[in-house]
Amino acid sequence: MKNLVSRWNQINLVNRIIIGIIIGGILAITIPEQASGISMLGTLFVSALKAVAPVLVLFLVINALAGQKEGNQTNMKSILILYAIGTFLAGFVAVVASYIFPVTLTLKESAKEIAPPSGIGEVLEKLVYNIVTNPVTAIMDANYIGILAWAVVLGIALKKSSATTKNVLENISDAITKVVQWVINLAPFGILGLVFDAIATNGLSALSEYGRLLLVLVGSMLFIALIVNPLLVFIYTRKNPYPLVLTCLKDSGITAFFTRSSAANIPVNIKLCEKLGLDKDTYSVSIPLGATINMAGAAVTISVLTLAAVHTLGIEVDFATAVILMVVSAVSAAGASGIAGGSLLLIPVACSLFGISDDVAMQVVAIGFIIGVVQDSCETALNSSSDVVFTAAAEQAKARKNNR
Template identity: 50%
Template sequence: MRLLELGLIPQIVIGVVLGAVLGMLLPSLAESLGLLGQLFVAMLKAVAPLLVMLLVMSAIANRHESGSDGRKTFIVVALYIVGMVSAAVVALTLSQIFPQTIALAASAEGAPPVAVSAVLTDVLLKLVDNPINALLTGNFLGCLSWAILLGMSFRKAPHTFRDHLQVAADGVATIVGYVIKLAPIGIFGLVCFTVATVGMEALAGYASLATVLVAAMLIMALLINPLFVFLITRKNPYPIVIRCLEESGITAFFTRSSAANIPVNLNLAKKLGISEELYSVTIPVGATVNMTGAAITITTLTLAATHTLGIEVSMPAALLLCVISALSACGASGVPSGSLLLIPLACSLFGIPLDVSMQVVAVGFIISVIQDSAETALNSSTDVVYTYAVDQLGEES
């Protein structure tokens, strides 16, 4: 019972430790225990699309006439873009200071986009997807676009209908609360399975590359993001930054899915007192387009490929890479390793052939147990950090 009285974060830490120990000592049980993690992630993914659609729809339908939240939503989205470009610049700087080379591995499977236009086309098609299909396939852009349109239409509906809409949204949010309470058990299963099946041996050959990636993400999380928060709020940024890393980043680190972490972020935003009209839109949008960590991954691995092949990268080309990485990151899906298949797009900027760039993708999969976990933790926690910062605008006026 004392264990249940602990906070969620201590429970998760205990789950991580027990999972790692059992993964090393009893690897034969890893597959069975890993099912606990798979069920946890599956539950989050199952409830997230419905939660997003109902929350956004209800928030807009019941929204007050003030346009302040609309302005703040625009600022948050703009901040997402600035953050991704900044992350790419951080990765570029570290890659120039500590140039990485890689031993090209076997080819990876998949069909990466061949141009930025392909990414943008995919985004547009997702926006106009059938709403039922969007819910079934976890297409959050489609869920978001239909929720906005329906919410605007329902603004003229009777108050009783809009109240029922809010009751439905609250009901799904309650279910999400129950699922989040299972996080320590789910993360225990995920860690146990990962340690038993992957271990740390696979990372040894690429430790330097993984270190640069993680260092860039730490700089973004602990220096650049706090700087943005300070410039907006003029307050000490670290309490909110650390809390978001603890309550959002830790779960995202182990689920490795921005989409699965949407319910966690919505719950955290509510606890932080952020306006529901703001976070019910910016959190789902952030999970789809705010891929700060993905911009770091794409930039770092692309530059590692150029260093390996001896390709000179001029400053204009490097800056263009940062922009391309940010745009490409917007097209990264909110699932594990969603950013890796966008690396060939960036590699094409330097004339690197597809078969070689796909080998770089394979290297990314080798280190993904660290890279993708850290990337998702940065992506997801940043969504709440930026939303909180912008929500503070005008609070003291």
């Protein structure tokens, strides 16, 4: 048994995940009646990621801030600017793509009873309240905005603590990171269950029915990953951006695609930053922060699905409203992690700009849940890989400036 496990672990994780996808698809087609037992693998995998990710973010940020050496200069300002520009441009690309390739939907009854925010004001209000929420509640509810706020406060407060205290924080951080790596190592089995559940429950026809919508979503995200992000990197670094971008997509994006959790992908991104030789004082803060607020993929999802509803209802949209939609998508995307349901639940907020009722908007949300197996995976891959891309771009820009 030990030899079998050892041989299995020697196989590249991506190859193991592909094996899990193939087996999950075959089982879903041949024995769909076993849905409850096999689907449990996917449920357990997702639950394990959700359980450990909030604690991981808390201790990583506390440890990073508490352990920073006095006088060290970081590139956080440049990285935050890149995060903001990247998210806004993602909304812009999604709006343009939706006009060039308009999508209409066959609206059905809402699949889930969920209460979306009533407007952008409620989103911003919720963000503010999430910042000052009880830290234990924030961890229990996976409120990453609240977790990040408490981690920053505690990390700053512990900067002048003893070396022993900082050593304990580092050990805890390393231990939780190791736990996440163990969970991610079980991804092939979890993804087997997720693929089985998706096909056995909805069938392959569920995805083919919304093929054009998925093409616009995935196409927009690929355009951002392969054109927009490289352009931003080139502007900052004045060097060929593709070696960096492709490395990040391979080492970070693929894992994030299958785990579907930016927070759980933090250890992968930190390991990649180490591999790229980046400044630890910078990436130990920018990576957990990016997992919370750098949400280009969410901006694409909100914009594309909202405009799909607009095209379905035959609503005319002027340029000014389209610009407002880009801003709302970017702001809402940054707050998506603080709202149960993520980017999909923010679609009614954007729909309200065009006078679309909540009843219709929630039917669009239901479609989002159906295609979520692809949409959410691509969204997470773009979000997570961009964290490293922008962190590395800021570091390279700093090095270039210092070498002048």
